[in-house]
């Protein structure tokens with residue numbers, strides 16, 4: 364077991380950290396306030412190859428392994444969780460399923476533009492009545508000649524208004540239940556595709572979260588991803604990978620909040636000494652740092668298992684469960700350590716606390732992660 368990053372991973376980590384500190388951190392508070400999608404910095408992420416990390420160069424990516432991609436999500440989220448989720452939804456949910464389940468023709472057609480960052484990707488599984496119970500899809504796809512006609516609506520779609528390629532799940536055989544779900548690659552330009560309501564959220568405010576409306580949406584048969592009826596398994600395997608990305612986002616948020624608490628507690632004086640001199644604060648810090656490190660080990664382990672091609676559903680669920688609960692606990696404690704000023708927008712910790720909450724919810728709530736973990740250990 365080797366806990367050291369490779370030379371290449373260290374270089375990627377350094378590059379993303381510099382970009383995050385120099386170009387993302389300065390706008391993080393502003394975009395949180397305006398809810399404006401950070402188009403300029405996402406374009407910079409494309410230029411730097413960040414949107415193509417973990418995609419082989421032959422498909423237009425910048426190479427790198429799963430852990431390099433995780434390091435990038437972590438570093439972005441350390442200063443701005445909005446940027447972290449834009450990358451994670453694009454890569455884990457939008458690009459990886461095409462790489463894993465796509466035909467050669469689909470990979471050649473879609474991956475280069477996505478890996479170069481020319482286009483963003485998204486994933487449409489959730490519906491108003493199909494959240495945790497993802498199999499209860501009402502969206503239907505009916506084959507008519509050389510097209511599938513898709514009807515339905517999806518909600519809470521990350522990158523919704525800015526993505527151009529969407530992995531969409533729909534029922535091709537209602538009677539077959541979860542074995543009747545099929546996945547498709549749907550382009551924004553296809554007739555019948557529309558971006559609906561834009562959500563106004565508690566955190567990750569500048570990320571685009573929208574409804575997607577499919578009304579007689581025409582999808583060529585060659586855009587079916589995997590085989591008919593295999594959509595649920597594709598969704599679950601894609602979410603296994605996505606949960607590593609969200610674990611990395613949570614880890615980055617927790618790391619950022621821990622560093623903010625350390626800095627503030629050394630500066631802030633009460634009773635003629637820095638508050639960090641109080642054992643109460645020191646014990647908070649020790650617990651926060653230990654949990655952040657434990658989250659990091661779980662997230663990196665899941666990433667390494669994915670890279671090795673091993674089944675990693677349980678490990679991804681453990682990583683997301685622990686990292687997201689750590690992010691919530693550490694950001695809350697960081698606000699507490701900052702005291703009154705931490706509850707204001709003068710410091711980034713209140714934003715981090717709002718951003719952390721979603722990591723316990725999306726891509727499977729903490730309760731879903733426990734179902735997956737228990738299901739695996741009791742099988």
Ligand code: COS
Pocket residue numbers: 488489494495496497498541595596599600602603676725726727728731734735738
């Ligand atoms: N990889 C491959 N196949 C998987 C899988 C995985 N990770 N998870 C489940 N499957 C397969 C199972 O093997 C099973 O196939 P068979 O019937 O051939 O044996 C099938 O899928 C059904 O599995 P299971 O019975 O466990 O499914 P459930 O309907 O009970 O669903 C949960 C279980 C709740 C874990 C699942 O629906 C889930 O993850 N829900 C949350 C969805 C989510 O994250 N939503 C957020 C949307 S994206 S923001």
